[in-house]
Amino acid sequence: QVQLVQSGAEVRKPGASVKVSCRTSGRIFTYYTLHWIRQAPGQGLEWMGIIDPNSGGTGYAQKFQGRITMTSDTSTGTVYMELNSLTSEDTAVFYCAREPGHLKFHFDSWGQGTLVTVSS
């Protein structure tokens, strides 16, 4: 069974950056892409972007262009999402999620979520 394990909760001040990790288990780096999705407190789900862990290719939602970077480390099976210039509106739970193949369009495995709190 695919497992995505994320790093722990973070607290940042406005203007700072945060880097969240998502470690995959098993032989799952080969045929899929990983996405980052966030959920503000009491709100819905918001797609942030995609990374192909093998090629390192990325695509970001327009809203986050210029302040988000997704990277991968194939040696450890880990992907990272870094978000810069944080504001209080970035306070949210951040999830990594797997798209199980090219153009599958859905997310069949999710990490447990990482709470990022932005507060002065």
Place this chain on the structure above:
Amino acid sequence: IVLTQSPGTLSLSPGERATLSCRASQNVNSASLAWYRQRPGQAPRLLIYGASSRATDIPDRISGSGSGTDFTLTINRLEPEDSAVYYCQQYKSPSHTFGQGTKLEIK
């Protein structure tokens, strides 16, 4: 593409049927329409993909249907464990979008 879910909240009794709607602002490729369930404090879980295909271990009392701009998630024989928020999701290049969610309460 904007996905609008209705109703916002649905309150039903065990054993009843729930019908959740997801309407798109323009035509959606059915292959890209999915449904998720999110229980409090948990990550979302995939229920339906490709508009009507059940994900692994999802019981057949949960089903999806629809095409074009109108999609439906149906849950038969409601159980207390069905209490959750349900989200639809679609992909049209270059972005994925989610509906705002329907909260299902089991009385």
